[in-house]
Amino acid sequence: MARALINVPATAKPGEIIEIKTLISHPMETGYRVGYDGAMIPRDIIANFTVTYNGDEIFRAQLSPAIAANPFVSFCTVAKESGTLTFHWTGDNGFTATETAKITVE
Numbered sequence: 001m002a003r004a005l006i007n008v009p010a011t012a013k014p015g016e017i018i019e020i021k022t023l024i025s026h027p028m029e030t031g032y033r034v035g036y037d038g039a040m041i042p043r044d045i046i047a048n049f050t051v052t053y054n055g056d057e058i059f060r061a062q063l064s065p066a067i068a069a070n071p072f073v074s075f076c077t078v079a080k081e082s083g084t085l086t087f088h089w090t091g092d093n094g095f096t097a098t099e100t101a102k103i104t105v106e
Helices: none
Strands: 004-007 015-022 046-053 054-060 072-078 083-091 094-104
Touching: 004 083, 004 094, 015 046, 015 083, 046 072, 054 072
Parallel strands: none
Antiparallel strands: 004 015, 015 072, 046 054, 046 083, 083 094
8 A cells, every 4th residue: 555645734724725645655657657667567556536524525636657756736725614625636556545633623
């Protein structure tokens, strides 16, 4: 399983714009490189990244082979209510990772 680092503010005021940062460890092999044996190294990337806030999708990214290893994604959203943010990554070769973070809006 991949290691993910997530930075979400612990608290926010209603209507406040908050920044969310994520970093996940993954080699992101493009499928265009040749290995030491002369054979092509198979593609192995994270293809999709989605974030939900209390079940509502707030962010979606479709990644490509041009993304660097260990992709870092940062975006902003509006803090509406206390709850849970769920981060979900999917990719080649059955790769999947899910993490959650809590936020308190007061």
